[in-house]
Amino acid sequence: MGVFAGNLMWIMAAGGAARETVRELLNEGPMRSFFSITVSLALVAAGLVACTDPVMPDRTDGAAFFADNCVACHGARGRGNGAFADGLQARPADLTTLSRRNGGTFPSARALSYIYGDPERSHLARVMPEFGGAMVQDLVPVEIDGVLTPTPRVLAGLLAYLESIQE
Numbered sequence: 001m002g003v004f005a006g007n008l009m010w011i012m013a014a015g016g017a018a019r020e021t022v023r024e025l026l027n028e029g030p031m032r033s034f035f036s037i038t039v040s041l042a043l044v045a046a047g048l049v050a051c052t053d054p055v056m057p058d059r060t061d062g063a064a065f066f067a068d069n070c071v072a073c074h075g076a077r078g079r080g081n082g083a084f085a086d087g088l089q090a091r092p093a094d095l096t097t098l099s100r101r102n103g104g105t106f107p108s109a110r111a112l113s114y115i116y117g118d119p120e121r122s123h124l125a126r127v128m129p130e131f132g133g134a135m136v137q138d139l140v141p142v143e144i145d146g147v148l149t150p151t152p153r154v155l156a157g158l159l160a161y162l163e164s165i166q167e
């Protein structure tokens, strides 16, 4: 209540009828709780805004992450011909044909879950490593199959990058 009362000091100073109105506002139960709820909500909203980084990752962020973590197997342009490719028991996928192999639509959900990995299954069950883990700390909303879905920031950037290299 202190903040709100403080803001009203100038009305109190005006005196007369205005002062009485403010007294009623401050003393009456329903109004008091209404104002304190409003102030609380405003503080919560301000807190949320302060905690959320409004800058969404884009294909440049994704390209940087891809260069650091994926090119060794998938190759600089994502065609599945990285330096390690020949030594692996499974061929790294050609990531430029994800859309074409999915009837022309980029398979966001499938690609994300594949990269993120299945926490229930062992890392050893497949050739490609799982990149989940620490990613869950920083989530951004991404529209996947028409639904805004909390998605690790690095994956959101990666998704934008992968979509941009589809042929």
Ligand code: HEC
Pocket: 065, 066, 069, 070, 071, 072, 073, 074, 084, 088, 090, 091, 092, 093, 095, 110, 111, 114, 115, 126, 127, 128, 129, 131, 158
């Ligand atoms: C150690 C090598 C290796 C690394 C590193 C790697 N991959 Fe893979 N990836 C593979 C292989 C091999 C496959 C083929 C399926 C399998 O056996 O895992 C694959 C499959 C995929 C698929 C599934 C494609 C499909 O056809 O559905 C996606 C998407 C993918 N990788 C993206 C990535 C991304 C993005 C990164 C970097 C964050 C990455 N991969 C890092 C080896 C790797």
